[in-house]
Amino acid sequence: MLRSTAALMLLFVVLGALLMMQPSPRHFKQLQLADFYLFSSPQQLQLAQHYWDRHSSDYSPELAEKWFVRAAKNGEAEAHYQLAHLYYIFPNLSGLEWEANVLMATDELEHAANSGMLKAQTELADILFKHDNTPDKIRGLDFLARAAKQNDVKAMMQLGRRYCTDPDVQNFTLGKQYLTQAAEAGDKQAPLMLASFYQQGRCGDADLAQYRYWIEKSATDGNVEAMQQLAAQYLQGDGRSQDLLQAALWLYRAQQPDALYQLGMLFQQQPELFTQVKQQVSSGFVAESNYADSIVNCFYLATEQGHPKAAFAFGVLNLEHKDNELAMQAFKIAKDAGYPKFAAQLGDEQAKKDVQIIKANDLQRFFELQG
Structure with missing residues (x-):
């Protein structure tokens, strides 16, 4: 009886140690052979990530899948998320047809999204919108709305843009509401987008007062x-x-x-x-x-950034100061961009004036102008 009790206590000690054990690199191969159920879901996830690490000598998508599946079944949202990516990258891993594998990947991503994982919500929304049908777009909007509730500014921006511009899910009130939320949350592009929509009437009626308000706010920001x-x-x-x-x-x-x-x-x-x-x-x-x-x-800094009109103006300044070498270097930048020849032909008034400067300085041959 005493021996049986001691043996039972020893078994409990061993099992307790296994449950508390955090996998370390030297133990991964032993753990691979152990029963899945001996380890907690975080330990299962850690082991899966080890096999999913391309820099690991134990890299194995097959073993990563097995451990991700176990961790996912035990409630690890990150495991669902990683499984989705694994199935997208290795479409033949499950042994099913490509279409079925994609469905599995999307299903795993949806599990992660439904758990509240922000990155899964936004990624799933992108996938659903690519299906280009109204029901999936509505589902995509729902996941983006969940992300927006977590203060994800990119989700707010995408919601605003889609509600304003996508005829399948058009809702101008919600579109402007989400863009305003993004602007108030500090997004630098939201005020400019609002200004553009108000100016062009792309999210309801044009409103020049709102356009002026948002363009000034964007500039001030x-x-x-x-x-x-x-x-x-x-x-x-x-x-x-x-x-x-x-x-x-x-x-x-x-x-x-x-x-x-x-x-x-x-x-x-x-x-x-x-x-x-x-x-x-x-x-x-x-x-x-x-x-x-x-x-x-002004002209030099713009010329450095390749602005042809500025290059021409900078060349003129150098001509006036008798620095012909620097003037011709600047003129070459303008000429290589087709200025002022083609701009003048298109009716640019400043280009027409610059053509006259070229003629006054006998530079027609350099700029390949007629007459």
Whole structure:
């Protein structure tokens, strides 16, 4: 009787040690031979991930599948998620036809998504939308909505875009609601998208007041595309009172090639603007340079980024300062981009003026112009 009790206690000790044991690399092969049921689901998941690691000497998709299946059956959402990827990557692993294997993968992903896993929800939504049918799109929207409730900004953006633009699930109210949520959550593209939709009437009726609000918010948040659009409004008086100073300030903040080119042209045409801008900025080349050097910087910085019109303007400045070598280097950048030849043929007014500069300096052959 005493021996039986001692043997039973020893068995309990061994089983307890096995249940508490965390797999280590040197034990993986022994664990492979052990009964699945001896280990907790986190241990099963860990072992599956070891076999799924391509850098492991024990790499084996077949063994990874077996352990992922066991961990998934025991409630590990990550195991469902990893199984989905395993089946997508190895469509013949299960021994079934490709279509059946894809269905298995999608089913595993849905298990993970239904458990609340954010990455599974967004991935499954993408897959469902690719099916391109209304029922699956509605399911995709449901999973995106769950992700949005977890403050996933990308899900909010996708919901807003789809509700606004997809005729199968169109709902302008929800579309603008989700885009607004994304903007309030700090997404930099959401205000610009809202501005575009309000301007073009792509998510309900056009609303220029809302367009102006969102384009200014986007510009204030640092979106350079919005900055350039806002500058164009102030420059042209499009929906706002014309304000060349505000236009110049937004072009300067944008620091993009076309913005820099336009700023240089503005300074040339309106010299008083330079002084006004300089009074309102505390950093950058305008704050640190004089009028002439700032114009040079505008064209030079834009030329460095490949802007053909700026390259031509920079070349003209160097011609005026008798630096013919640097002028021709700049002109070559413009010429290689087809400027001003093709732009003039398309009716660009500045290009037409630049063609006259070419003729005045006898550069027609270099720019391959007729006459």
